[in-house]
Amino acid sequence: MTRTGALPPHAAEPTGVWSSKPFRRLWLAVSLSGLGLWLSVPALAASAAAAADGGPAAQARSAGLVLAVMALPAVLLAPLAGTAAARLDARVLLTAADALRFALVLSVPLVGAAPWTVVAAFLVALLALPWTAVPDAAVPALIGADRQDDELRGRARRAVLRAAFGAAPVAAVLFTVLALIARAADLADLPLYATAVVFLGAAASVALLRDLRGSGAPGTAPWPLLLVVGGGAAPRGLFLAAAAAALTTAAIAAVAVGHAREMGGGAAGFGSVLIGLTVGLAAGIFLGPRVLGPFSRARLLGLAVVAAALLLIVVALVRDLVVVVFVTSFMSVAAGMAWSTAAGLAGEPTDEQAAAPARLRAVALVTGLVAVAVLPPLAAALGDNAIGSYELAGTGAALLIAAVPALLAGVLAYRRLDDRRGIPLLPDLLAALRGEVYTPPSRGAERAAAPRNRGVFIAFEGGEGAGKTTQARLAAIWLRDHGYDVVTTHEPGATKIGMRLRAMLLDKQNTGLSARAETLLYAADRADHVANVIRPALERGAIVVSDRYVDSSLAYQGYGRRQPVDEIARVNAWATEGLVPDLTVLLEVPPDTGLGRLASPADRMESEPREFHERVREGFRALADADPGRYLVVDASLPQNEISRLVQDRIREILPDPVPAGTEEITSTFPAITDI
Numbered sequence: 001m002t003r004t005g006a007l008p009p010h011a012a013e014p015t016g017v018w019s020s021k022p023f024r025r026l027w028l029a030v031s032l033s034g035l036g037l038w039l040s041v042p043a044l045a046a047s048a049a050a051a052a053d054g055g056p057a058a059q060a061r062s063a064g065l066v067l068a069v070m071a072l073p074a075v076l077l078a079p080l081a082g083t084a085a086a087r088l089d090a091r092v093l094l095t096a097a098d099a100l101r102f103a104l105v106l107s108v109p110l111v112g113a114a115p116w117t118v119v120a121a122f123l124v125a126l127l128a129l130p131w132t133a134v135p136d137a138a139v140p141a142l143i144g145a146d147r148q149d150d151e152l153r154g155r156a157r158r159a160v161l162r163a164a165f166g167a168a169p170v171a172a173v174l175f176t177v178l179a180l181i182a183r184a185a186d187l188a189d190l191p192l193y194a195t196a197v198v199f200l201g202a203a204a205s206v207a208l209l210r211d212l213r214g215s216g217a218p219g220t221a222p223w224p225l226l227l228v229v230g231g232g233a234a235p236r237g238l239f240l241a242a243a244a245a246a247l248t249t250a251a252i253a254a255v256a257v258g259h260a261r262e263m264g265g266g267a268a269g270f271g272s273v274l275i276g277l278t279v280g281l282a283a284g285i286f287l288g289p290r291v292l293g294p295f296s297r298a299r300l301l302g303l304a305v306v307a308a309a310l311l312l313i314v315v316a317l318v319r320d321l322v323v324v325v326f327v328t329s330f331m332s333v334a335a336g337m338a339w340s341t342a343a344g345l346a347g348e349p350t351d352e353q354a355a356a357p358a359r360l361r362a363v364a365l366v367t368g369l370v371a372v373a374v375l376p377p378l379a380a381a382l383g384d385n386a387i388g389s390y391e392l393a394g395t396g397a398a399l400l401i402a403a404v405p406a407l408l409a410g411v412l413a414y415r416r417l418d419d420r421r422g423i424p425l426l427p428d429l430l431a432a433l434r435g436e437v438y439t440p441p442s443r444g445a446e447r448a449a450a451p452r453n454r455g456v457f458i459a460f461e462g463g464e465g466a467g468k469t470t471q472a473r474l475a476a477i478w479l480r481d482h483g484y485d486v487v488t489t490h491e492p493g494a495t496k497i498g499m500r501l502r503a504m505l506l507d508k509q510n511t512g513l514s515a516r517a518e519t520l521l522y523a524a525d526r527a528d529h530v531a532n533v534i535r536p537a538l539e540r541g542a543i544v545v546s547d548r549y550v551d552s553s554l555a556y557q558g559y560g561r562r563q564p565v566d567e568i569a570r571v572n573a574w575a576t577e578g579l580v581p582d583l584t585v586l587l588e589v590p591p592d593t594g595l596g597r598l599a600s601p602a603d604r605m606e607s608e609p610r611e612f613h614e615r616v617r618e619g620f621r622a623l624a625d626a627d628p629g630r631y632l633v634v635d636a637s638l639p640q641n642e643i644s645r646l647v648q649d650r651i652r653e654i655l656p657d658p659v660p661a662g663t664e665e666i667t668s669t670f671p672a673i674t675d676i
């Protein structure tokens with residue numbers, strides 16, 4: 001351990017996450033431990049349910065008690081475990097935790113007493129806490145990333161997180177298979193034995209991880225309950241939505257044992273519902289940021305929660321296990337999408353704004369705990385009821401009751417968060433399905449009635465050193481030669497205020513500028529640029545040639561900084577009053593080539609790591625692919641004169657009353673721009 005208590009740096013290659021052997025071993029240990037935990041949940045719950053006297057509702061109550069005690073440590077004791085983890089040797093702590101979990105799970109069938117099952121379940125979950133803090137803190141040393149290498153550390157941490165949570169669907173499938181074998185072989189406790197073996201494997205794999213030394217945790221984890229009451233600031237609708245999404249999934253997990261038994265399914269039926277739940281959630285979390293790009297994220301969040309709540313009602317009422325499994329998976333996709341969208345809207349957990357995402361997680365955790373604690377006893381208390389010829393099971397009734405607040409919270413979240421008020425939802429959604437942003441007819445008419453710009457607006461875009469300035473200048477010279485009124489301009493810094501903003505934005509001394517502030521400063525520069533330079537020039541009929549415009553913000557702040565691209569587009573649409581170039585020339589060059597062309601010392605943006613510039617390049621390409629009619633994409637490694645020839649040919653097409661290149665060569669004249 002170093003004097004600061006940090007893990008000693010390891011001499012691993014800092015080139016990539018997976019090239020570090022210690023990291024790969026840590027990843028394996030986390031995967032095994034996660035698998036053990038996620039397998040222990042249904043194994044212990046099913047064991048408690050099987051031991052319960054009474055019908056499905058009583059079984060759901062016993063299983064629910066196990067689930068509730070397993071959720072308790074994360075809600076009530078996480079910070080204490082963090083403090084303990086900060087003082088103990090990481091490898092010893094994790095090895096001991098999983099060796100103990102092996103013994104605890106093994107003891108459940110051996111002791112065979114319901115109270116012990118509950119105690120063991122609590123301890124198994126308690127011993128999972130060091131696994132949430134230690135691997136995360138250990139990552140930088142294991143991959144050899146220094147403090148500056150945020151990108152690499154971020155990738156490694158995400159891989160660890162995926163290993164821990166990605167184990168959930170695998171565990172659900174494994175549990176179902178084990179339950180089927182257990183029934184066929186009359187070995188009811190097989191899932192528990194298998195869980196114990198997985199914990200033993202996790203303990204062995206971490207014991208062999210000699211590079212994991214020193215204390216592993218930072219020691220100051222926030223209390224989830226305090227976060228719920230007074231955590232990070234974010235719109236309240238966001239927390240409502242997160243709570244509702246957590247409620248729908250936790251409700252199903254809470255009563256799944258009894259609900260499956262109601263429909264004639266045993267432990268394997270319970271496992272099938274869990275497969276639907278976990279696979280659906282994983283799919284939804286993956287899809288959330290990727291679907292319906294042009295659609296408002298706030299609207300998507302509200303709709304996803306409402307959809308999840310409505311599908312929960314279907315799960316409550318349907319009495320066929322296969323249908324329940326399918327509807328559960330669709331419901332979980334919606335809940336997963338809601339979760340990842342809410343997390344996206346809460347923002348990246350940066351140093352200055354770590355509290356909002358943490359509060360979101362705390363809200364979900366506490367809601368989940370309340371659901372698993374309340375719904376199973378509620379199902380048992382309600383019992384089965386006949387409504388005419390329809391039999392409503394106690395578990396179904398409990399799910400119906402849970403669906404009501406989830407639905408209300410979804411509607412409320414939609415109304416509170418809606419950032420496109422006044423725009424009808426259905427056409428907005430249909431346009432997004434077609435990949436377009438919906439513009440209401442009235443606004444379209446307003447635009448049509450407004451005096452049209454008479455000039456032409458051309459933007460040059462691309463990464464560092466792509467040749468934008470060179471090509472913008474050559475295009476302007478060519479246009480002026482042919483009698484056009486041309487205004488050449490650039491971003492950031494084309495106005496008096498803009499020059500100050502540019503100095504702030506590009507000064508390397510300005511460290512720690514948040515991504516949102518950066519986005520807004522570029523947008524502020526652009527608003528001033530459009531109002532004072534571009535629009536007046538267009539109105540008098542000039543051709544405006546700008547070195548960078550909105551796409552730079554989408555590519556750098558959106559793709560580069562990993563901020564939501566659609567939100568940045570909206571901020572910029574407002575800043576520019578919707579002014580879009582007639583043509584965008586994208587000069588496409590690998591970052592290494594472009595950066596290699598620059599002679600002056602790197603500024604704040606140019607100093608970003610290579611991966612950042614790669615993402616920017618990807619971003620520009622994605623923007624051009626999405627709207628090919630407006631772009632000319634040119635290979636910027638071509639000689640300058642070849643590029644300008646391609647650019648001239650394309651510009652010719654968008655000029656009013658274009659004259660073919662051949663005519664121009666014959667007559668040596670070029671059409672003057674006229675009123676249009």
Ligand SMILES: Nc1ncnc2c1ncn2[C@@H]1O[C@H](COP(=O)(O)OP(=O)(O)OP(=O)(O)O)[C@@H](O)[C@H]1O
Pocket residue numbers: 462463464465466467468469470471597598636637638639640643
């Ligand atoms: N096609 C080209 N091939 C080789 N070098 C080029 C080419 N185009 C421009 N250059 C050179 O690359 C350097 C950067 O060019 P330029 O300033 O036009 O790029 P830029 O994209 O505007 O850069 P920045 O990102 O700094 O704004 C200059 O020295 C320029 O002469």
Ligand SMILES: Cc1cn([C@H]2C[C@H](O)[C@@H](COP(=O)(O)O)O2)c(=O)[nH]c1=O
Pocket residue numbers: 464490491492506522548549550551552553554556557605606
């Ligand atoms: C308009 C705009 C620019 N940037 C970045 C891109 C460059 O690194 C600098 C501008 O420098 P240049 O030499 O004048 O090209 O700023 C950005 O990140 N976002 C934007 O919107």
